[in-house]
Amino acid sequence: MKKLFILLIISQLIISLTDAHPGIGIVKNTKGEIFYTDLxxxxxxxxxxxxxxxxxxxxHTHELHLDAKNNLYGEHxxxxGESTDKWRHFAWKYSADGKFSKEIPNTEGFLSNYSFNRDADENIYWIERGKTESLFMKxxxxxxxxxxxxxxxxxVRWQFCRKDGTFYYVDDNDLYKIKGKKVSLITKNLDSVGDYNPLRKPNHSIFGIWDDKAGNIYVTVYNKSEIRKISPDGKVTIIYKSSLTWHPTGGVxxxxxxxWILENNALDQVRVIRIKKADLIEI
Structure with missing residues (x-):
């Protein structure tokens, strides 16, 4: 009976985590300092x-961006409330010398025509989502x-732009790449959902995406509590698993x-942990 109770508690935690919408923003500046959001x-x-x-x-920002001059960007x-039933936002900049300013003033609705996915020249890229057709914007x-x-x-869900302008995006749970004008499917069904069916309701399990100097791409697979590495030749390996009840959402x-891994749990707690290169697994 006790074991059954424990299993029920764990299952409820997993359900709560599946319904969560945590932040993915974690970035590093040229000094090696790490910035992250806890919403x-x-x-x-x-x-x-x-x-x-x-x-x-x-x-309340889900994403962050750092430019080459160590200026930090996010949104709020x-x-x-129910009196107006409206959402509002602004985009902000926290400069390298510690000054806060608004890039976009208080605006009704959700952030649009703007993104934190940028190349080395600070050109901004995003996908303007539609029901069956979307627009790749710059x-x-x-x-x-x-x-x-x-x-x-x-x-279309989370997106990422490399410094050279190569753009990655998650559509359902498939990872795509746009380089130049060529769209390529990198990995299908990246979170390995067992009952995968192309007609099923989309499963939002892929969160933060980032890269390394060798050209590998990394994604956090929320419902598996894993970070998966996709090598340039398309090979997928697991390099990290979170401890019980914790789920990775971003990394750098x-x-x-x-x-450096950003994680959250069912209690909406957020933490950042550092894993040494030698301790990363690859299975």
Missing amino acids: FQVWKISSDGKTKIVVVPNV LWYE KANNGEASILQNLKTID FDENANL
Whole structure:
């Protein structure tokens, strides 16, 4: 009976985690400092991991971006309540010298025509989602927006842009790449859902996406509590598994190839852990 009770508790935790929508934002500046969101504020961790402070309080942002000059970008999204039943947002910048400013003022609705997925020249890329067809968009660093191409899609979710402009996106749980104008399927059914059916309701299990200097791509698979590595030749391996009740949602490598992992649990607790390069598994 006791074992059954424990199993029921664990199953409820898993259900809660499946329904969660945690942040994926974790980035590193040129000093080796780590910034991450817990959906209430943005924290900075020293490069040695020994201290952390809040640098941007009272912001609900799921994503973060750091430019080459160590300026940090995010958003704030909030619901006004039943009296208006409206959502509002603004986009912000936290400069390298610690100054906070708004890139986009308080605006009704959700963030649009803007993204935290940028190349080395600070051109902005995103997918404007539709029901069966979506638009791959670019806003140049001079502010000019353009449609790069139309995409046949099911349900586009998290996206990522490499410094060279190569763009990755999750559609349902399949990972795609756009390089130039060529769209390539990298990995189908990346979270290995056992009852996979192309007609089933989309399963939102893939969260943060990032890369390393060798050209490998990494994704967090929420409902498996795993981080999976996709090599340039398409081989998929598991390099990390979270401990019980914790789930990875984002990650970033430091200059020593140690992996800093953003995780959350069913109690909406957030933590960042550092895994040394030598301790990463590959199965």
